[in-house]
Amino acid sequence: MTLTTPLPGPVPPTAATPVLSVRDLRISFPSEAGRVEAVRGVGFDLLPGRTLGIVGESGSGKSATAMGIMGLLPPAAELRGQVLLGGRDLVGLGDKELSGVRGKSIGMVFQDPLSALTPIFSVGRQLSDALRVHQDLSKRAARERAVELLDLVGIPDPRERASSFPHEFSGGMRQRVVIALAIANEPSVLVADEPTTALDVTVQAQILDVLRLAQRETGAGLVLITHDLGVVAGHADEVAVMYAGRIVERAGVDELFRRPAMPYTARLLAAVPTVDSGVHRPLVPIAGEPPALVGLPTGCPFAPRCAVALDACRADEPSLRHVAGHGEVACLRAEETYGGALDPAGGVTPVAPPSEPHSGTPSSGTAGTGTGSATGTGEGEVVLRVEGLVKTFPVTKGTVLKRRVGTLRAVNGVGFELRAGETLGLVGESGSGKTTTLLEILRLRRPEGGRIEVAGRDLATLGSAAAARELRRDVQIVMQDPLGALDPRLPVSELLAEPLRAIRRDRGAIRSRISELLGLVGLDAAVGDRFPAALSGGQRQRVGIARALATEPKLLVLDEPLSALDVSVQAGVINLLARLKRELGIAYLVVAHDLAVIRYVSDRIAVMYLGHIVETGDTESLFADPQHPYTKALLSAIPVPDPGRERTRERVVLEGEQPSATRLPAGCVFVDRCPLYRLADEGVRQRCRTERPAPTPVAGRPGHRYACHAV
Secondary structure (H helix, E strand, C coil): CEEECCCCCCCCCCCCCCCEEEEEEEEEECCCCCCEEEEEEEEEEECCCCEEEEECCCCCCHHHHHHHHHCCCCCCCEEEEEEEECCEECCCCCHHHHHCCECCCEEEECCCHHHHCCCCCCHHHHHHHHHHHHCCCCHHHHHHHHHHHHHHCCCCCHHHHCCCCHHHCCHHHHHHHHHHHHHCCCCCEEEEECCCCCCCHHHHHHHHHHHHHHHHHHCCEEEEECCCHHHHHHHCCEEEEEECCEEEEEEEHHHHHHCCCCHHHHHHHHCCCCCCCCCECCCCCCCCCCCCCCCCCCCCCCHHHCCCCCHHHHCCCCCCEEECCCEEECCCCHHHHHHCCCCCCCCCCCECCCCCCECCECCCECCCCCCCEECECCCCCEEEEEEEEEEEEEEEECCCCCEEEEEEEEEEEEEEEEECCCEEEEECCCCCCHHHHHHHHHCCCCCCEEEEEECCEEHHHCCCHHHHHHHHCCEEEECCCHHHHCCCCCCHHHHHHHHHHHCCCCHHHHHHHHHHHHHHCCCCHHHHHCCHHHCCHHHHHHHHHHHHHCCCCCEEEEECCCCCCCHHHHHHHHHHHHHHHHHHCCEEEEECCCHHHHHHHCCEEEEEECCEEEEEEEHHHHHHCCCCHHHHHHHHCCCCCCHHHHHHCCEEECCCCCCCCCCCCCCCCCHHHCHHHHHCCHHHHHHHHHCCCCCEECCCCCCCEECCCCC
């Protein structure tokens, strides 16, 4: 673990010649409904060493802009305008000419590293090939340079790992390899399209540091496309906000976050869950849906969703114009918004954090006495009790005749309690055992080891499938991908009727319950006749929640319920979940990699690492005073959507990769990556290596416990 220096502030603009100039870029695609105008007149200049962040909702044209710059659009797309790279226009060049530019003068970091890496070649071979295509190097020299690049981006044992294949790397290491590929020939421009979306928060911090290092090494200008406004706040010099295929606001990062002048930007910022101060404010989702980019009506595309729109806004689409002291904004009321005369975000006021009592029911908790436990002490009914949960998987070798060569310990001695009206968040990196814990609970069968009790019934004593089916109505799940969780062949009304038929409700009761469920999750009754493909992402997730609530469960398990949603849609679903918990007194068990969301929705948090709970406590207690070094690393890696705080706060970046659960240390599972272990005396280090730490209470903070010898 490394204590990093504060992030550098925005690079001051210079009079240098832009390395990339985009002029009136227009991209359209054919569709059955007509021509889709995906990008409509985008233009910007990128200076050497500076970072332009591009943000906006899905469908706003961000990725299409990146693909247009790189010349990676499908053949049916129509591209117009200018993309000037070092004064050379890339628009109109053939694939052979563009191949001489891509990878040499302009490099790209893709969202999914597996799509950018060839699975049949080693990473060293792929880096060597990328070098030899554009440089006159021997195989030996290219191989040495490939090893240097892997070392530069932080791959451990680079010479040995150069012979590894992409599937042998973790997600974070694969993304490092993609960055190494992008900078191999020292390009003048880097384009990063959602480079950290699928990564854990700790890995995200590492990748962003590597990207900053790569930019510093090459002096390249960086176009950073992301939906995470905290990432933009910490790494961009200038921000362009896109909506309906065009830039609607462009300003310096400090100016834009301090006081946005475009109502759409203000609403985006108001929808972000940011509670680093410990004070919650209500999230303000953006009403309505982004417009379809086929046959756009006249006027401002955001007008139907804008709280301060005028009649004139619907007559003509405003062009970008300069706002003194700010930047460029496409809004007729920009000066009023920037000056503070208008509040397009609706005016937000702080509210009590969720860890405070709701309706007089305490929601705080205390840790149990068992190893790795998180036990609540609220007054509500205990809906879920887990004690000493163990789950292992065999590690086999061979294709035809498989033989067991080891054991993967996915969950090892996990325990916690969850009460009615309470939310427990499980957090940790991928591979920590969070989802396996959920699945063991949802199986409603005797666990491999330990004890699970749901709604007062021990799963080991259910005895029959009929008893498990009866208990199933008390436990439901909301999946990460709402489209994948809903049958595309059935309309919404049938999707909601299915679980009701399973518990033998009659037709009249089913019709009544469907109408009640749609109203409960804020959907119009007309949605019942539509199919999942015809719904937006937020609507589909609401249908998934309604389906889970159909049987009136006592426990709702939510596995990454917001990761596939835009920030504006996410805000509406977060508000919905909070309202349902208040109204129904339901208990939530939530797994999510976005710790800002976890802090916003959870009453208590349990931090997992390699199948163990290493720290647990009330949400605000744990965020305000984390004890375990792993928890400190997780929390410090959360991006804060405020440039001032994000660039000056101290961050902790973990070194190395999470070890395999097939070879757990005899003592503390975090010992291989722990900074306190390196600083401790030999007596403490001996305990860390040989003795599993027991939970230790934090003085003056009931319910807050951690498992560490060195604290």
